[in-house]
Amino acid sequence: MSISVTQLLEGSGARPKKGLGAVFGLNSDSRRIEPGDIFFALPGAKVHGNQFVAEAVRRGALAIISDVAPVGDPGVPVIIVKDVRASYARAASRVFEPQPEITVAVTGTNGKTSVASFVRQIWSHAGVPGASIGTLGVETATRLIEGMHTTPDSRTLHQSMRALKAQGIDHVAIEASSHGLDQRRLDGMHFEAVAFTNLSRDHLDYHADMDAYRDAKLRLFTDLLVDSGPAVVNVDDPEYEPFMFAALSAGATLLTVGREGAYIEVLSIEPEGYGQRVEVRHVGEKLSFHLPLTGEFQVSNAIVAAALAMSTGVDKSDAFPALSELVGAKGRLELVAEHNGAAIFIDYSHKPVALEAALAALRPYAKGKLHVVFGAGGDRDKGKRPMMGEVAARMADVVIVTDDNPRTEDANAIRAEIMATAKGATEIGDRREAITTAIKALKKGDVLLIAGKGHEDYQIVGTTKHHFSDHEVVAAAIKG
Numbered sequence: 001m002s003i004s005v006t007q008l009l010e011g012s013g014a015r016p017k018k019g020l021g022a023v024f025g026l027n028s029d030s031r032r033i034e035p036g037d038i039f040f041a042l043p044g045a046k047v048h049g050n051q052f053v054a055e056a057v058r059r060g061a062l063a064i065i066s067d068v069a070p071v072g073d074p075g076v077p078v079i080i081v082k083d084v085r086a087s088y089a090r091a092a093s094r095v096f097e098p099q100p101e102i103t104v105a106v107t108g109t110n111g112k113t114s115v116a117s118f119v120r121q122i123w124s125h126a127g128v129p130g131a132s133i134g135t136l137g138v139e140t141a142t143r144l145i146e147g148m149h150t151t152p153d154s155r156t157l158h159q160s161m162r163a164l165k166a167q168g169i170d171h172v173a174i175e176a177s178s179h180g181l182d183q184r185r186l187d188g189m190h191f192e193a194v195a196f197t198n199l200s201r202d203h204l205d206y207h208a209d210m211d212a213y214r215d216a217k218l219r220l221f222t223d224l225l226v227d228s229g230p231a232v233v234n235v236d237d238p239e240y241e242p243f244m245f246a247a248l249s250a251g252a253t254l255l256t257v258g259r260e261g262a263y264i265e266v267l268s269i270e271p272e273g274y275g276q277r278v279e280v281r282h283v284g285e286k287l288s289f290h291l292p293l294t295g296e297f298q299v300s301n302a303i304v305a306a307a308l309a310m311s312t313g314v315d316k317s318d319a320f321p322a323l324s325e326l327v328g329a330k331g332r333l334e335l336v337a338e339h340n341g342a343a344i345f346i347d348y349s350h351k352p353v354a355l356e357a358a359l360a361a362l363r364p365y366a367k368g369k370l371h372v373v374f375g376a377g378g379d380r381d382k383g384k385r386p387m388m389g390e391v392a393a394r395m396a397d398v399v400i401v402t403d404d405n406p407r408t409e410d411a412n413a414i415r416a417e418i419m420a421t422a423k424g425a426t427e428i429g430d431r432r433e434a435i436t437t438a439i440k441a442l443k444k445g446d447v448l449l450i451a452g453k454g455h456e457d458y459q460i461v462g463t464t465k466h467h468f469s470d471h472e473v474v475a476a477a478i479k480g
């Protein structure tokens with residue numbers, strides 16, 4: 001479909017130039033411009049898109065939209081807007097109409113992928129075709145299309161959403177990452193409901209400090225929720241207050257969940273096999289359900305998801321029974337094998353609080369020793385490394401420090417930063433060897449946690465992605 005330039009720029013404060021006709025497409029990457037597209041020159045972390053205006057025009061761009069005038073006359077109209085990233089996001093939502101009608105989003109340091117997946121599963125249980133978009137990709141009941149980012153760039157997002165709409169999907173749950181929110185990737189969205197899971201250290205390589213990191217996440221509540229829409233807040237997290245106040249000052253309907261929750265109050269959690277029996281009070285009514293997932297943190301994720309789903313019209317008689325049928329997102333505290341009487345879990349904990357939550361969840365099952373194999377990603381927040389080393393040494397009995405996507409950093413140096421605080425740990429750089437060694441050491445009653453990569457099926461060394469899967473290595477080690 002096509003839209004006019006006036007429609008495209010609605011809300012940006014800019015007045016379109018005369019003589020511009022209908023717009024069929026847009027792109028922020030000059031290398032992907034097709035004839036008739038508008039080129040949005042975004043201020044990047046490395047360079048400004050203005051540097052690529054000539055290429056965009058050569059490839060057929062009709063006009064340039066930027067926040068500062070490019071040097072020289074590009075030969076096509078240039079429109080200056082204040083926030084070009086936000087304009088790009090809003091424009092993408094219009095170019096790729098029609099979009100699914102009901103969208104919800106979740107932010108927080110941990111649990112986003114799980115919550116988005118759970119919301120989709122609850123919708124499905126209630127007979128509503130839905131999708132989730134996040135770290136795993138774009139997922140429906142029948143298909144998973146892998147993506148590049150947790151929160152896709154605006155063009156990819158709205159293009160995927162239009163494809164979902166074409167399949168008859170009108171309900172989508174989206175993961176809002178701090179990068180995505182900061183870079184306005186979601187500014188074309190009007191969420192029906194939003195949620196906050198928790199906040200702890202991550203991504204301080206990108207955000208200046210914890211305040212900046214939190215402020216990025218708060219944008220979901222202050223800028224992207226429909227008027228008076230429901231805002232779900234996990235009040236068991238020590239950092240919940242700014243999110244609660246943001247919700248209130250934005251005029252949202254506050255729904256608090258957790259042990260201190262008013263909308264969904266957790267009354268008790270008892271282990272039931274590797275899952276748990278949960279008793280909650282939902283607006284005055286007591287309900288009990290079995291959650292077939294390991295770890296108390298999954299109770300938190302499940303009730304956040306239930307609150308989001310109910311905010312979109314799912315009845316409680318569908319929402320709570322659906323929690324007993326949940327399947328964990330791949331590689332999120334996933335029991336992958338039982339070997340020599342020991343249990344082996346794969347988990348995506350690549351941040352200190354996540355690692356602590358995963359080890360705490362597994363401790364009760366370790367009648368013998370609790371083992372952990374983990375590393376830390378290169379070209380990412382270095383401050384996480386000593387924190388993760390300390391957590392592992394304090395919470396596990398046997399610790400192996402290994403590699404996790406060293407990227408362009410020296411893998412030995414990354415490990416050394418973890419080892420500095422991981423007292424008593426063994427260092428085995430090769431991840432396959434580390435996992436195999438850990439499995440060989442398992443005795444009856446032990447539990448092994450393989451942390452950091454979860455669903456990933458690659459190891460990034462330098463800029464090359466090598467095939468690598470914790471799941472496959474575990475299967476091979478057990479067989480061998």
Ligand SMILES: CC(=O)N[C@H]1[C@@H](OP(=O)(O)OP(=O)(O)OC[C@H]2O[C@@H](n3ccc(=O)[nH]c3=O)[C@H](O)[C@@H]2O)O[C@H](CO)[C@@H](O)[C@@H]1O[C@H](C)C(=O)N[C@@H](C)C(=O)N[C@H](CCC(=O)O)C(=O)O
Nearest residue numbers: 028029030042044045046047049052149150151153177179
């Ligand atoms: C730091 C960061 O997030 N960077 C993202 C950002 O890049 P950027 O805008 O800073 O890019 P840049 O290289 O400075 O280029 C500036 C502009 O010039 C354009 N350009 C560039 C070169 C060229 O030849 N022509 C051209 O037009 C670029 O398309 C861009 O618009 O916008 C790009 C397009 O959307 C992203 O691909 C890129 O993600 C990088 C690769 C990345 O690794 N991001 C990660 C950290 C990320 O976003 N992670 C979050 C959170 C993960 C989680 O916690 O789960 C995520 O949501 O995935």
Ligand SMILES: Nc1ncnc2c1ncn2[C@@H]1O[C@H](COP(=O)(O)OP(=O)(O)OP(=O)(O)O)[C@@H](O)[C@H]1O
Nearest residue numbers: 109110111112113114135297332348349354357358
């Ligand atoms: N509510 C929670 N509280 C603490 N830790 C959690 C919680 N939920 C998940 N985790 C931990 O975080 C890991 C990642 O979970 P999940 O993928 O759902 O989070 P995420 O926020 O999407 O992470 P990412 O930022 O990498 O996309 C899990 O494997 C688990 O170790």
Ligand SMILES: N[C@H](CCC[C@H](N)C(=O)O)C(=O)O
Nearest residue numbers: 350376377380404405452453
């Ligand atoms: N979306 C996160 C994933 C990290 C996964 C972990 N395995 C690592 O490489 O650090 C990031 O890009 O920071």
Ligand SMILES: [Mg+2]
Nearest residue numbers: 112113135150
């Ligand atoms: Mg995620």
